[in-house]
Structures are given as structure tokens and as C-alpha cells.
Amino acid sequence: xxxxxxxxxxxxxxxxxxxxxxxxxxxxxxxxxxxxxxxxxxxxxxxxxxxxxxxxxxxxxxxxxxxxxxxxxxxxxxxxxxxxxxxxxxxxxxxxxxxxxxxxxxxxxxxxxxxxxxxxxxxxxxxxxxxxxxxxxxxxxxxxxxxxxxxxxxxxxxxxxxxxxxxxxxxxxxxxxxxxxxxxxxxxxxxxxxxxxxxxxxxxxxxxxxxxxxxxxxxxxxxxxxxxxxxxxxxxxxxxxxxxxxxxxxxxxxxxxxxxxxxxxxxxxxxxxxxxxxxxxxxx
Amino acid sequence: xxxxxxxxxxxxxxxxxxxxxxxxxxxxxxxxxxxxxxxxxxxxxxxxxxxxxxxxxxxxxxxxxxxxxxxxxxxxxxxxxxxxxxxxxxxxxxxxxxxxxxxxxxxxxxxxxxxxxxxxxxxxxxxxxxxxxxxxxxxxxxxxxxxxxxxxxxxxxxxxxxxxxx
Numbered sequence: 275x276x277x278x279x280x281x282x283x284x285x286x287x288x289x290x291x292x293x294x295x296x297x298x299x300x301x302x303x304x305x306x307x308x309x310x311x312x313x314x315x316x317x318x319x320x321x322x323x324x325x326x327x328x329x330x331x332x333x334x335x336x337x338x339x340x341x342x343x344x345x346x347x348x349x350x351x352x353x354x355x356x357x358x359x360x361x362x363x364x365x366x367x368x369x370x371x372x373x374x375x376x377x378x379x380x381x382x383x384x385x386x387x388x389x390x391x392x393x394x395x396x397x398x399x400x401x402x403x404x405x406x407x408x409x410x411x412x413x414x415x416x417x418x419x420x421x422x423x424x425x426x427x428x429x430x431x432x433x434x435x436x437x438x439x440x441x442x443x444x445x446x447x448x449x450x451x452x453x454x455x456x457x458x459x460x461x462x463x464x465x466x467x468x469x470x471x472x473x474x475x476x477x478x479x480x481x482x483x484x485x486x487x488x489x490x491x492x493x494x495x496x497x498x499x500x501x502x503x504x505x506x507x508x509x510x511x512x513x514x515x516x517x518x519x520x521x522x523x524x525x526x527x528x529x530x531x532x533x534x535x536x537x538x539x540x541x542x543x544x545x546x547x548x549x550x551x552x553x554x555x556x557x558x
Numbered sequence: 559x560x561x562x563x564x565x566x567x568x569x570x571x572x573x574x575x576x577x578x579x580x581x582x583x584x585x586x587x588x589x590x591x592x593x594x595x596x597x598x599x600x601x602x603x604x605x606x607x608x609x610x611x612x613x614x615x616x617x618x619x620x621x622x623x624x625x626x627x628x629x630x631x632x633x634x635x636x637x638x639x640x641x642x643x644x645x646x647x648x649x650x651x652x653x654x655x656x657x658x659x660x661x662x663x664x665x666x667x668x669x670x671x672x673x674x675x676x677x678x679x680x681x682x683x684x685x686x687x688x689x690x691x692x693x694x695x696x697x698x699x700x701x702x703x704x705x706x707x708x709x710x711x712x713x714x715x716x717x718x719x720x721x722x723x724x
Contacts, residue, residue, distance in 0.1 A: 465687060466687060467687050467688050468686060468687070468688060468689065468690055469678070469686055469689055469690065469703055469706065470678045470706075471678060471679065471686065471687075472676065472678075480676070481644075481645050481676075484643070484644040484645050485641070485642075485643050485644050485645075486630060486645055487622075487628070487629040487641045487643055488640070488641040491645075517695065520688075520695075521690065521693060521694070521695035523690075524689070524690045524692060524693060525686075525687070525688045525689065525690040525695075526689065526690045526691075526695065526696060527688075527690070527695040
């Protein structure tokens, strides 16, 4: 209630500043999935974010058509891959004769995991991503082969596990032992890579909501990952996007699963603390 | 190939010193990116020694893989070409706001005029973080990269920008 009146107040102030009394306050679209799950797509920026007041999900920057794909699971192409992962969840693999279900019962036991990813792993002494936790289970508990970072079963399982946190606020820890990794990710975010000398911040902090040619720049939030990307007709991870973005600065990019991208994932995730987990979201 | 020859020419000129000035005019001396002198951002000397061509400059402005200036800047005179960006200021009236030397300096290396500009430096070959081999994502093959635009393309863009009057 309070936030609504604040929003109205903000709109009134904006109108007064513009001196345009005839302009109507634009009604912002809201993301409700399956007419049931209400998602936070705009909220106050977390305290550590110095340069933004409000954080916005990538969903708010997309066209109505793209937005609609995510509003019903029957329309969301990412859900096909989630279904595939459900089969895998039940399937025994590896020398230990176990499936995911053998230890974890239903996938709903994974609720909350995506919301905290990536996070510090005390035993490993490092920040771990979802992929690393999945492969740890496969290799050590199931005695099965690790999945490739970009392999389809890995993408699918990542989406299934992430879906269990859908609607929960992103809540990534940035202090304690994770802090030095977070700092490294932050430094990367503001580094101007490549011959075009562009940082993440140039486009996604200083110019979100602006267009570069036909591209509508978002804040580069990753609360919707893994994302079903229409352009690629598949699920993709945040590291896949990071690799493409840095490549597009005419730089030597980093690879998926590299320590650099794990640090960047931690930092960029933390910029979305407070937005809803949307996986699998749909983007263009 | 052409670039290599010109570079060799430039070296020979430097070696011969002042006496080579005659040669210079015959070669229409091109300034290599490292030779460009910025005076508070301004570059008064032509980079190619050949006057810019307005129509060629227009093409560099709108073509992806060349200047693609409209990716970030709106230009009313180019409105028949779709999708102008909003990242940089409009270039309408640029030919009145800026002198030729100022425009040349901004196009060649805008950071000499605007310290924190997001605009890429179009006539620069080194000083990059993790320089890549174009858009492959792989490491650059040479210590110095080919500049994003040639000396003549920059002269052409400057000639075009000078036509933008309000």
C-alpha cells in the first residue's frame, strides 16, 4: 500500500517537473504467471548499488509479445526443457545407482536454491554456481560423468531446479568469504573491454531503457536465468550472455565456467537482490 | 596492403626528414593513428590528405560494420534509414556546433574531447583491455589492431557531419 502511494507521488512529481499536465501516468505492465504467481519486476535497488535507485527485470524492457510468452507456462517454450529435466531427475545414472530423486525426493526440495546462487561453498573454499553443485552431485554422489557446462542436460536441470525458486526474491550473499569474489566481479562490471572499450555499466547502468540501433537496452539483470532466448531457440545461461556481450566489444572474451564469469555472475546477481527469480524467463 | 605501403612511406618520410616534404605531397601523406596530434581534442590536419566525400561519409554513418554512427546518434537527415539510437546526443546541427578540427578529433578519438565518453575511438590501434580479433571473441592476432575506420573514412564522415546544419 505504502509503495503504491509512493509510486503515485513519484509520478505526480515527475509530471510536475516535466510541466506536462496533459501527460497521463503510464500504466506499468505487471508480470503475473499463470494468473497466480505475482512477480516483482521493479523494486528499490539494494543498498550496495550506488548508481541506481530502482532495479528492473529484463521482462520490463521487452515487447508485449515477448512478455506474453512468460505469462503462461503453456506458452513458455522453456518449460519443454523443464519437462525433459523432470525425466532426468528420476533417471538412475552412474556407478552408485542413484538418481537425483534418490537423495532429494521431488525437485520442489530445491526451492530457494536459485535465489541464493551463486554462493560460497565452505568445503570447496570458493564461490559455486548451480552448475558446480549439480556436477558435484553427479560425480561424487552418483558416480556419474560430469555434464558439460553448456550441455543440454545441464541447461535443462538448471532450469528445473531454478523453477522451484520462481517468485522468491533474489537474495545473494556478498559479504563474508564471498566478498573478494564479489569485488572482482564488480571490477569487471566497470572495466571497458575490447576495441570498442565498453563496460557492462556503459550500456546497462548508464543507458538502460535507451536504444542502441534496434536494441532496447535493459539493466542486464540475470534474475530470469536460465533464460529461454527466442533468438537461440534454447535455454541459455548468464555466462553465455556474458561471453556474447564481451565478444561484441571486440574483445578476447572469457569462457563459460571461468573464474572471471563466476565472479561476474555473483556481482550481477547481487545487483538484482529483491527482484523475483523468473527462471525460465523468455527473452528475445 | 595499401595501409602497409603507406606506413612504409611514412617511415621513409620520417627518415629523410624535412627533405622529404616534396614526396609527402606526391603520396598525399596519410597520418597513421599514432601520428595524430590532438590539441585539446582538436585535430587540424587532414588524416588522409584527401578531401572528404560527403556521400561516402553518409554511407559510413549508416552502415553496420563501418561507422554505424546512427546506432547511438539520431540524425534527422538520415531518417529514411531505420533504428537510430539514443545513447549519444543527436547530431542535428553538428556542422554548426563544431569546427572541422573539432569534429575530426571527436570522430578519431572522442575521449580526447570528452574524457569519459562511451563512444569508441575510431582511429586508435592500441591501449585496449583484452583486445580481440574483431567480433570472434578470440585474442587479437597483432599487438596493434587495425583502426575501426580508415583515415579516408574519417575524413568522409567529417565532411558529412559538416553538412548537418539546423
